[in-house]
Amino acid sequence: MAKIELNTLKKSFGQVVAVKQLDLVIEDGEFLVLVGPSGCGKTTTLRMIAGFEDPTDGSIVMNGKIVNDLPPGERNLGMVFQSHALFPHKTVAENIEFGPRMKKVPAEERRKRVREVAEMVRVTHLLGKLPAECSGGEAQRVALARTLITNPDTYLLDEPLSSLDAKLRRELRAEADRVHQELKKTFVYVTHDQEEAMTLADRIVVMNRGEIVQQGSPMEIYNNPNSYFIADFFGSPSMNLIAGEIEASDDGRRFVNSTFSAQLPASYSAIQTGAATLGIRPEHVRVGSNTPTFATQVRLVEPMGKETLIYINYGGERDLILSPRQTQGWRMAPKSASSCPQRKSCFSPQMGRESLRYPTNRLNFAPPDPYPLDGAPAASSSSQIRCGSAG
């Protein structure tokens, strides 16, 4: 059982404020991911929970008890660090049994428990080796075992996977998930990787500049980012963010910038006019055949296997990124217009016959496609576009 409450938690290092006024309740058994760019205060927050940093102000409450003055060893935590932090001069077995040894568990019992946890994270074959003889992924498993054996109420994980390669990362991510499912303990996980946050979290807490800027389930954050920063941060490739203005039109609201204009869905008909940033995920940008069209240039075609990303220079500050379902033809000679899906919608997104000539295309930009799946109307097209104050 571990419910952790952070009350107006604050931490400053001299003049630098790392965490300002943080209020957060971490429920028992929750997998909470603190995510944000480096320097956002997420690691400082974790280190305050661990007890490595004294809060400048505010309190940390665990199961109803203020633990501000409790040393790390007495908070009943387990911690896994970015650099596995194994003791390099001790064997894997000695590393794992370190915790119980500190708690004066008899040798017999220790050996038994080392076996158990080693089996749980599949490192039995490494027990006699030194950390230096383990691969990065193995070392991180051992670090996890060393934490598991003490059976803590709360697991604190500080970017545990960021020093591993992509494949191992995915593998150990699944492992972390599995361990959490099995133990049903409280996990607080710090990462700057939005993908890890998305896949692991029950709840994501996004921090920036020492503050919580948004929290919610992964899908809430992905679909409804509440700021430019979060829209930009979550999702790979990231959301297209286009500066422009909202104008009133006959049918509600239009988004206009120097290159193009687009009618917004009916659900946006009441939003404030003025400067705004339009956000649209690459998978929601569609290529249509309607007028008006505008000149663009395909800058980069990035085949990722499952999808292909097309970077298009349309005159804006950043390239517009598309991940169209039809990826043929982007680098090739003209392709017949009939093979492009015709979409009739209020934006009439369409693409002319001549529009696929590389490198210069004319295409009209179609903000939210109300038909993300073939033929089927989207459940909520409003979630695919965000408008807010610019910047």
Next chain:
Amino acid sequence: MTKSRKHLAFNVFRYAVLTVWLAIVAFPLFWIVATSFKPDHEWFAWRPPVYWSETPTWDNYLNVWTTFASYADTQYVQSLQKPWIALRNSLVISLLATSLAVVSGAIIAYGVSRYRILSEGRMFQLLVLRMVPPIVIVAPLSLYYAALNLLDTITGLVLIYYITSIPYAVWMSKSFIDEVPLEVEQAAEVLGANRWRIIFEIVLPVVHSGLVATFLFILILTWSEYLLALILSKSEVVTLPVELSKYQGSSEGRVYGRQAALAVGITFPLIIIGLFIRKHLARGFSFGMVKR
């Protein structure tokens, strides 16, 4: 192809430079060994010099290291301490001072590295202890030593060597301790280890190669220190370097063969220790330069 050829050329050049350098460094060592085996008349031989005696003899060694009952009478030497006593003094003083310096230096270094118990300015001030030329402090020091009854005592020499070694001990071990990731300590802390256990079971064992290197480095300095040992001792506590300087007579000049035999006894233990702990030295001296 050209790259590997370039690489080869570079290696040839490198080994050529190293060979020349090795010859320059090793020649005096060779000369000491050669001289220690020369009979009397070859010590001063010049034109041509004797590189290796055709009639090598153990006499010098026997004279210096075995006939201690009678060598005080040898015509070559004015006043002599028994080299064995000097050896014992040197061993006791340098091992004691070095051990104390390394242990306390490591603990201070831990405090500096983790808790900033000394500011950067203080750390440099600490170096002054070592950088001040001994000749400047030796006269006043000998007055204080006289007043404190420390002159010509093992305690006195251990004390001054300990004090002058502390800066090295702190600086060197700090550079190693700095390399130990804080996370390793924090991992131990979360698992319930207290500070002393972290220092002695985690941090110091991790940097033991560095500590061995520090130990040898300081040992060499104290083992070979001459000026302080000369001034702060009279007749009782003579160390090997001081002993070495006594091998000269008013009429005979320097007795090179005997000196060389003693010098071999002073120098080679260090070289042998160095060879034994070569692994630690290489790791210790390259600590921090290798990216892990």
